[in-house]
Amino acid sequence: MDLRLLSAEPSDAEREAIDTVAGEARADDGRVARADRTRRHLLLPALRAAQRRVGWVSEGALGYASRRLDVPPADAYGVASFYALLSLEERPADVLHACTDLACQLAGAEVPPGAHASPCLGLCERAPAFLRTIAGPEPREVPLPEAGPPLPQRGEPGLRLLRRIAADVDPESLDAYRAHGGYEALRRAFELGQEGVLREVSESRLLGRGGAAFPTGAKWEAVARQKVQPHYLVCNADESEPGTFKDRILMESDPFALVEAMTIAAYATGCEHAYVYVRAEYPVAHARLETAFALARTHGLLGDDVMDTGFSFDMGLRIGAGAYVCGEETALFQSIEGYRGEPRNKPPFPVEVGLFGKPTVVNNVETLFNVLEVVSDTGTVYAQTGTEGSTGTRLFCVSGHVARPGLYEVPFGTNLSDLLERAGARPPKAVLLGGAAGSFLRADQLDLPLTFEDARAAGATLGSGVVLVYDESADLVAAVLRIAEFFRDESCGQCVPCRVGTVRQEEALHRLVAGKANGNEREVLADLTAVMRDASICGLGQTAANAVESAMMNLGVLAP
Amino acid sequence: MIELTIDGQTVSVTEGSTILDACRRLDVETPTLCYADTLTPVNVCRVCVVEVEGARVLVPSCSRKVEAGMVVHTDSPRVRTSRRMVLELLGSSVDLSTAPDAQRYSAEYGAQPERFGDVATVAQPAKIDNDLYMRDYSKCILCYKCVEACGVDHQNTFAIAVAGRGFEARISTEFDVTLPESACVYCGNCIAVCPTGALMPTSEFNLRRAGTWDESAQSEVDTVCPYCGVGCNLTLHVQDDKIVKVTSPDDHDVTRGNLCVKGRFGYEFVQNRK
Numbered sequence: 001m002d003l004r005l006l007s008a009e010p011s012d013a014e015r016e017a018i019d020t021v022a023g024e025a026r027a028d029d030g031r032v033a034r035a036d037r038t039r040r041h042l043l044l045p046a047l048r049a050a051q052r053r054v055g056w057v058s059e060g061a062l063g064y065a066s067r068r069l070d071v072p073p074a075d076a077y078g079v080a081s082f083y084a085l086l087s088l089e090e091r092p093a094d095v096l097h098a099c100t101d102l103a104c105q106l107a108g109a110e111v112p113p114g115a116h117a118s119p120c121l122g123l124c125e126r127a128p129a130f131l132r133t134i135a136g137p138e139p140r141e142v143p144l145p146e147a148g149p150p151l152p153q154r155g156e157p158g159l160r161l162l163r164r165i166a167a168d169v170d171p172e173s174l175d176a177y178r179a180h181g182g183y184e185a186l187r188r189a190f191e192l193g194q195e196g197v198l199r200e201v202s203e204s205r206l207l208g209r210g211g212a213a214f215p216t217g218a219k220w221e222a223v224a225r226q227k228v229q230p231h232y233l234v235c236n237a238d239e240s241e242p243g244t245f246k247d248r249i250l251m252e253s254d255p256f257a258l259v260e261a262m263t264i265a266a267y268a269t270g271c272e273h274a275y276v277y278v279r280a281e282y283p284v285a286h287a288r289l290e291t292a293f294a295l296a297r298t299h300g301l302l303g304d305d306v307m308d309t310g311f312s313f314d315m316g317l318r319i320g321a322g323a324y325v326c327g328e329e330t331a332l333f334q335s336i337e338g339y340r341g342e343p344r345n346k347p348p349f350p351v352e353v354g355l356f357g358k359p360t361v362v363n364n365v366e367t368l369f370n371v372l373e374v375v376s377d378t379g380t381v382y383a384q385t386g387t388e389g390s391t392g393t394r395l396f397c398v399s400g401h402v403a404r405p406g407l408y409e410v411p412f413g414t415n416l417s418d419l420l421e422r423a424g425a426r427p428p429k430a431v432l433l434g435g436a437a438g439s440f441l442r443a444d445q446l447d448l449p450l451t452f453e454d455a456r457a458a459g460a461t462l463g464s465g466v467v468l469v470y471d472e473s474a475d476l477v478a479a480v481l482r483i484a485e486f487f488r489d490e491s492c493g494q495c496v497p498c499r500v501g502t503v504r505q506e507e508a509l510h511r512l513v514a515g516k517a518n519g520n521e522r523e524v525l526a527d528l529t530a531v532m533r534d535a536s537i538c539g540l541g542q543t544a545a546n547a548v549e550s551a552m553m554n555l556g557v558l559a560p
Numbered sequence: 561m562i563e564l565t566i567d568g569q570t571v572s573v574t575e576g577s578t579i580l581d582a583c584r585r586l587d588v589e590t591p592t593l594c595y596a597d598t599l600t601p602v603n604v605c606r607v608c609v610v611e612v613e614g615a616r617v618l619v620p621s622c623s624r625k626v627e628a629g630m631v632v633h634t635d636s637p638r639v640r641t642s643r644r645m646v647l648e649l650l651g652s653s654v655d656l657s658t659a660p661d662a663q664r665y666s667a668e669y670g671a672q673p674e675r676f677g678d679v680a681t682v683a684q685p686a687k688i689d690n691d692l693y694m695r696d697y698s699k700c701i702l703c704y705k706c707v708e709a710c711g712v713d714h715q716n717t718f719a720i721a722v723a724g725r726g727f728e729a730r731i732s733t734e735f736d737v738t739l740p741e742s743a744c745v746y747c748g749n750c751i752a753v754c755p756t757g758a759l760m761p762t763s764e765f766n767l768r769r770a771g772t773w774d775e776s777a778q779s780e781v782d783t784v785c786p787y788c789g790v791g792c793n794l795t796l797h798v799q800d801d802k803i804v805k806v807t808s809p810d811d812h813d814v815t816r817g818n819l820c821v822k823g824r825f826g827y828e829f830v831q832n833r834k
Contacts, residue, residue, distance in 0.1 A: 003718075004743035006734060059735055066734075072718030072743065073734035081723040081732075088735070323725070340722065345603050345623055493702070493722075493729030495604050497642070500649035503727045507679050518677045531645035534618045534638055535606040542617060 003030045006063035006073055014061040017053035021046040022068035030067040039069045040338035047080050048321055055093040055135035057086050082340040085280050085322030093135040101242045102468055103399040104128040105482055119486055120242035121281050124399035125149060125406045131281055141283035152406045160393050161369045162409045165253040171288050174295045177256040185372040189264045190309050197268040198224060203379030205391045210236055210364030211463045213452050219361060222351035223269040226359035233266045233274035234355055234362045238320055238327040240279055241435035242486060243466035246395040247365035249407050251285035255292035261368035263306060264375055266313045269361045274315040277332050280322055289317055324490035328538045329362045342494045343538035366395055386412030390451035398423040400469035416448040426471040430555050434463025436483045437543035439550035477513055480551045484509050487544040498541030501532045505545060512558045564630040579610055579621035579632055588634050591643060591665040593755055594703035595622040598816045599713050602704045607646045610634045618642055647671035653681050655699045658757030689738035692746050692825045694765050699758035702729060706750035706759060714818050719743040748824040752807060752817050763804050774799060785823040790814060792823050803827045
């Protein structure tokens with residue numbers, strides 16, 4: 001069966017850009033019924049290539065990408081219109097995206113004329129931040145300011161995950177990485193064997209650092225024992241939780257460590273191929289990772305015979321296009337496969353049915369960095385740092401009203417008030433812990449040991465490690481409204497509780513703020529919290545009321 | 561067989577069954593909007609959610625497979641709140657005036673969509689761009705059924721998809737082109753699965769607009785399609801001695817509710833009395 005295509009033709013530039021992704025045109029392009037319908041996964045890269053070349057996705061470009069990849073045009077349009085950074089309307093080649101999210105809001109962010117307002121760009125330590133995207137024959141994306149403040153713990157001894165970054169090791173040099181201990185963990189992993197690595201990771205009691213705190217060892221073992229082949233490894237680097245920038249700094253400043261850690265993860269779980277899915281807003285990370293992949297390949301650290309062990313493994317970069325929900329692991333699979341980033345219902349879980357329907361390990365960047373420590377130190381030694389329930393160290397993204405914003409690595413169990421003191425926090429009125437999906441703490445609740453279990457007991461979550469400080473001058477109502485707006489914007493729209501619930505939540509808050517209340521707003525908000533938390537498909541909807549609820553209940557924001 | 565407990569009653573169903581299948585076995589009435597026996601469950605409307613002991617959140621009964629020893633509650637306060645809220649959220653944003661199931665459930669669960677006040681809706685003009693059927697997306701609850709019917713579940717035409725995101729999500733052709741410009745083949749199988757009347761044959765739409773559509777005055781006549789040799793069953797909906805709509809039974813072995821453009825729309829010759 002032939003695809004029915006749009007009549008609009010692509011320009012030569014669009015055609016060339018899409019062909020760089022889709023390859024040379026073939027005689028049977030555009031045949032839906034073709035047996036090898038495996039090219040849909042190139043749709044997002046193709047649309048992105050067209051937009052980077054001419055600044056937007058035209059009818060001609062969308063139709064051409066559809067034909068080249070055998071995707072129905074209506075489907076391709078559905079995908080293109082899902083992602084905030086793809087434009088289906090003509091616009092200038094040079095676009096400025098101004099972050100208006102929580103940390104930048106505190107820094108007085110404004111959207112200059114002609115610029116687009118953007119959700120968190122993950123540059124909170126240098127707020128207010130911008131991203132400039134320039135389309136053309138040599139497209140580029142530039143975060144602004146181009147550099148942030150130096151790592152606050154630079155030169156400090158005892159750092160684990162941040163030690164190479166704190167020592168200013170050249171992120172583009174494999175030799176420098178090796179000179180600082182790089183690839184010793186992989187060598188050790190090959191000595192331990194697959195079972196040995198699984199055992200060490202389980203013994204470390206490492207918990208995932210993406211937000212859900214799932215035991216990494218259990219996840220790896222579940223995939224390793226799946227008979228269905230192939231297995232996939234996916235690194236979730238779609239860090240988009242407002243206030244979070246840890247994974248960006250890790251990827252930008254220590255990219256080989258991610259490659260090495262993923263090689264270990266793949267070896268232990270029987271994966272031959274991996275993807276790193278990085279949000280589009282992190283151009284420096286993209287470039288550094290591509291450089292690292294290329295160097296690792298030429299040095300036999302990726303490819304058919306990794307370190308002459310016979311282990312075959314390679315990895316590729318996948319870049320998002322502006323969608324917070326794609327950080328949800330199953331939405332991330334949908335996005336890689338060329339579909340709208342709509343989360344799947346679970347079960348089945350990714351360890352059984354994941355990317356391309358195969359058993360899949362998904363780990364966050366920070367989690368994978370910890371694997372290097374586990375394998376180097378042994379799981380038992382690793383587990384001596386931190387607490388019984390929260391082993392190792394944790395990265396915290398400290399921003400807002402602090403003198404020294406940035407990324408901090410501390411052992412689990414460190415007190416939040418100590419961390420705030422180190423960062424030079426002004427006396428806080430409130431702290432947002434865990435991001436927009438986290439919750440607000442009052443000034444008298446900051447004597448909190450930073451562990452998964454203590455956070456849970458306090459009714460909070462460490463989430464993605466966000467510590468956003470609001471001093472007495474801060475406008476918490478504005479912060480709450482921004483959080484509500486964020487979830488309304490980022491809801492994928494698939495399920496009713498989140499699609500309509502996030503809109504009704506924002507409307508009710510605005511009525512309260514404007515003093516135009518119906519009188520039942522608090523009851524409505526409580527019901528919305530219940531239905532979103534209980535009946536949404538994924539974590540986005542389930543947590544969309546958390547911070548709003550905690551601000552109202554815990555801080556008394558918008559109290560009657 | 562898998563044994564589980566639903567609202568205190570024990571039931572055994574075959575492995576691979578869903579909680580909804582088990583509920584139906586026990587005659588436990590469970591509201592559904594995006595579910596259809598002939599389509600792959602997408603579990604997006606969330607009106608069929610139930611409480612499973614040990615689960616952190618409610619689960620969609622239409623797609624969750626039964627497990628041995630599951631303890632399910634279909635009428636707990638949590639379930640009732642979520643079902644009512646789903647119906648209120650839909651009722652406050654979508655025109656449900658031609659959605660009988662949604663209306664019935666809303667009454668049953670005491671949904672009061674008006675309590676949100678004057679809020680955002682999906683109201684928009686109906687799209688009338690061809691002679692056979694119209695699309696009124698102010699009545700669309702985004703159940704995905706039409707997309708599934710147009711795609712791999714039934715028709716493999718792929719003329720429509722979900723576009724946009726969040727509250728802006730909508731059913732659309734590529735760049736919102738009209739149906740004649742799209743891949744649509746006018747099989748009308750999307751109409752057959754639409755639970756809200758957002759998709760409607762022009763014949764029905766015109767009678768409704770004229771205020772003369774009267775289901776109580778209609779009779780249904782089963783017959784066989786006169787066109788090709790497949791032998792699809794047709795149900796003719798007849799009002800005032802005129803065919804006003806053609807459907808096919810969902811449980812018919814051959815059609816599973818589907819027809820082609822001729823079977824569904826090619827009946828005018830019958831009433832050409834010249």
